[in-house]
Amino acid sequence: DIQMTQSPSSLSASIGDRVTITCRASQGISNYLAWYQQKPGKVPRLLIHAASTLKSGVPSRFSGSGSGTDFTLTISSLQPEDVATYYCQKYNSVPCTFGQGTKLEIK
Amino acid sequence: EMQLLESGGGLVQPGGSLRLSCAASGFSFGTYAMTWARQAPGKGLEWVSAISNDNTYYADSVKGRFTISRDNSKNTLYVQMNNLRVEDTALYYCAKSQSFAATDGFDVWGQGTMVTVSS
Numbered sequence: 570d571i572q573m574t575q576s577p578s579s580l581s582a583s584i585g586d587r588v589t590i591t592c593r594a595s596q597g598i599s600n601y602l603a604w605y606q607q608k609p610g611k612v613p614r615l616l617i618h619a620a621s622t623l624k625s626g627v628p629s630r631f632s633g634s635g636s637g638t639d640f641t642l643t644i645s646s647l648q649p650e651d652v653a654t655y656y657c658q659k660y661n662s663v664p665c666t667f668g669q670g671t672k673l674e675i676k
Numbered sequence: 677e678m679q680l681l682e683s684g685g686g687l688v689q690p691g692g693s694l695r696l697s698c699a700a701s702g703f704s705f706g707t708y709a710m711t712w713a714r715q716a717p718g719k720g721l722e723w724v725s726a727i728s729n730d731n732t733y734y735a736d737s738v739k740g741r742f743t744i745s746r747d748n749s750k751n752t753l754y755v756q757m758n759n760l761r762v763e764d765t766a767l768y769y770c771a772k773s774q775s776f777a778a779t780d781g782f783d784v785w786g787q788g789t790m791v792t793v794s795s
Contacts, residue, residue, distance in 0.1 A: 570736075603781035605721070612788070613721060618774065618781035656721055660779045663733040665711070667721040 571596045573659055575668035581676040588644040590671045592657035597637045601661035604633055604642045607670075608653045616655075617642065649675060678702040678784045680770050685789030692760050692793070698753040698770030698786055706748035709773035711782055712755050714766035714791075722766070725755060726778035733778055738764075760793045767791075 572595040582588050592602065600620035605613040615624050617633040620640055630645045644651055652675055657668040684696040698710070709728040715721050725744040726733045732744050743756040753770050767790050771782035 601779070605782075607721075612769070612785040613771075613782075614785075615774075615781050615783045624783065654720075658721075658723075658781070660781060662779060663723075663726065664735050665723045665726070665779060667713075667723060670720040 570664055571598065571659060571661075571666060573657055573666050573668040575655075575657055575671050577671060578669065579672040579674070581674045582647050583676045584647055584649065586647045588647050588651075588673065590642045590655055590673075592635075592640040592642070592668050594638045594640075594659055598659045598661040600636050601659055602633075602635065602640050603658045603660060605656045605658065606651075606653045607656065613656065647675070678772065680772065680784055680786035682768065682770050682786045682789040685768060685791045687792045687794065688760055689795050690760060690762055690793055693756070693758045694760065694791060696755045696757065696768055696770075696789055696791070700751045700753065700772070703772070703784075705746075705751040707776060709776055709778040709780065710746060710753045711771045711773060711778065712744060712753075712768060713771055713782075714768045715788075716763075716766040724768070726773075727753070728776060728778045731778065757791070760791075762793050765791060765793050
């Protein structure tokens with residue numbers, strides 16, 4: 570099975586910072602990659618699918634890029650409400666494996 | 677508004693069984709693939725099982741023990757969980773695929789139902 574590895578596992582950044590989270594697939598998955606945000610105590614929320622397509626209603630400070638094995642989620646200007654754990658997920662085939670998560674905190 | 681409401685969780689002994697249900701509303705249930713995912717306490721998300729209208733899919737960790745099914749007339753998703761193990765302890769979410777394909781992003785999630793396997 571294809572493994573999904575996120576880095577870093579956690580990070581702390583200041584309000585207004587540009588934040589980048591990386592997700593690497595152990596084999597190529599084209600652009601079949603989604604990003605989710607899970608705020609503490611809340612349900613996961615789909616932010617981005619097809620590696621770079623922003624879901625309706627998601628703030629434009631979020632963006633995604635990549636194809637094949639290497640992907641990134643970028644927050645252009647970190648806001649207090651972005652404190653959450655972020656997960657990538659591959660869906661080119663089953664199992665639709667999630668990355669281990671990246672916990673984002675405010676410095 | 678699209679909604680998913682899970683039920684059926686609880687405390688069960690190792691080797692026991694549970695059936696989870698997920699009631700859907702606000703969308704054409706039979707048009708979309710559906711998925712069960714879980715999250716152990718303090719851990720990350722794990723994909724468990726999915727169902728389209730033609731096929732079922734399982735993680736290796738539950739294959740042979742869990743059975744996913746759906747009743748489109750009742751807008752309800754199910755998972756029958758047998759021979760439960762301590763490591764199955766988690767919050768179980770149902771989620772809606774963005775399309776008829778089980779391999780797609782999940783754009784609607786339920787609040788989850790907790791399953792605890794312990795003696």
